Amino acid sequence: MWADGAHRRLPGDAEQLPHSRPRHRGARTMIPLLLLLLPAAHGIVELGTKPALTQDLEGVTTATTFVLEQPRCIFGNFSNAVIWLVVALDKDASAFNNSAEPGTPETAFQSFPNTVSAYMTLNATLASYPCPKPAGDITVLRVGSETSCATDVSRPTCNGPLPGPGPYRVKFLALEGSVPVAETAWSAPITLRTAKPLSSISTAGSGHSAGMIAITAILSILLAILLAALVAMLFSCGSDSCGSSTFSKPESVSVQRYNTHHVYDQAAARL
Secondary structure, eight states: OOOTTOOOOOTTOOOOOTTOOOOOTTHHHHHHHHHHHHHHHHOOEEOOOOOOBOSSSSOOBOSSOEEEEOOTTTSTTOTTOEEEEEEEEGGGGGGOOTTOOTTSGGGOGGGTTTTOSEEEEEEEEGGGSOSSOOTTOOOEEEETOOOTTTTOTTOTTOOOOOSSSOOEEEEEEEEETTEEEEEOOOOOOBOOOOOOOGGGOOOTTSSOOHHHHHHHHHHHHHHHHHHHHHHHHHHHHTSGGGOOOOOOOOOOOOOOOOOOHHHHHHHHHHO
């Protein structure tokens, strides 16, 4: 006889393992989270090198661009990786997620910095950064040089003009597929140039009073009028109206020679 509450297994019933448990409903929701954390489980190599502005060119920073040294001889152990430049505002750099993929709305240039805290651009393979540097090679990257794609949402990795003076921070991130494998440290803050408004330019102490500036302007106008009159006079004197003198060739003067015959006659008579 079966005890009360006991389950009687009939022929054909599936055998229940002693340690089996019913699947929890939250197990399925954990799988996507584990997949997102999988790249972090492998670890990202921290290279330590900081991107820096070049010292070899003039105009390193402008109102919308800045020039970096290329990451040469840094990612030598990651020959299969694609190297990306990550650009962020100084205040948002620490919040960047390395698992963010380039070319997506999450890292699109066109949304920076309104809804995107950092964007990814200037992707290149290791072959683009040979080590050591060949003689004569240009080894810089100008960030913000592409104006044609600044508003083109179909090009989210556009290297478009920077939207303000910053300050910005940048780093290089190496991806193998979509998995981050190595990164540099963030650069020092980079601030772009700003144009001074005309009203902020002070003329005090410049050594030029308003009266002197007015006199200089009047003299300049008078000099211009004088030069214009001189040029007009030269052109008018080139024509016949300026008066021309006609020189006639002097007539030739003929001198007639007279032979005094009576002188010779007197000499002959004395003989």
